[in-house]
Amino acid sequence: MDDLDRRLINRLQLGLPLVREPWQQIAQELHSRPCEVLDRLHDLLEDGVLTRFGPMFDIERLGGAFTLAALAVPEARFDAVAEQLNALPQVAHNYRRDHRWNMWFVLACATEAELAATLSRIEALTGLAVLNLPKEQTYHVGLYFPV
């Protein structure tokens, strides 16, 4: 990654203008050319530095049901339980955290009923009690990672 890549990433985190030729404006701001910027973006996606580029639909406004949940998994079973969870299409993220509640995951489902069924399914599959922590209030959402 060079300086142009970094400036491009930082700029695109703020959003692409909604116009027919958006890369003209981005290239101008970055003192580059549209084709150069497009090549860079393509490479960053290819290399896995970026995982997606596009509109970020607010899934909750589109309907659907979500929650953050945790399991306290015995150490010896940790990898096996991680595999069980990751095989479920409803599991969007899954992180290990250094805490007694050591497995933290986000469930994204189409309906509340599917969410409840998925939570029960996880308890049945793993034999562990799920700590279900759906959000009650959002105070701030604004991921920005200066690079």
Place this chain on the structure above:
Amino acid sequence: MITPLSHEQMLDLRQCLESGLPIVARPYDDLAERIGAHHDQVLQQMQQWHDQGLFRRVGLVLNHRALGYVANAMLVLDVPDALVDEVGQRLGRAPGVNLCYQRPRRLPQWRYNLFCMVHGRERSAVEAQIQALLDQHMLSDLPYQLLFSTRAFKQCGGRFAPPPSQVWAHG
């Protein structure tokens, strides 16, 4: 006056956008061709979705680990119910706090009701940042814990959109 997209075309457009915006000079022309519409219709629809708050921006999802953001801390606090909105709003505005949510307590297993995500490149720096944040907001006396993530197993953001994950899917 630009003719709005038909319902079918709208669904097709959403479908096309699941994998992201085409990385080409005129992405909306490309999309318009795929759904049998004019680029002005596609842009109008995008603007409308944006105005309705269905998406905040045409932006990107970083593989933040690949970029060195490997210290990802979830700060959880036990805030008295009467204060949680006020504290949540203050912490949510603080620099470095990427996400801030209220979640239910689950007593006796779980007492914490306010969740903040703080990402950084080094664990010690994130710890210092959080300590400074708590001191500054006079919250150091509240029960709290820091849960650092040590491994990410899955980060696909769900079937409806990207993450969080960040987003956008943060449960």
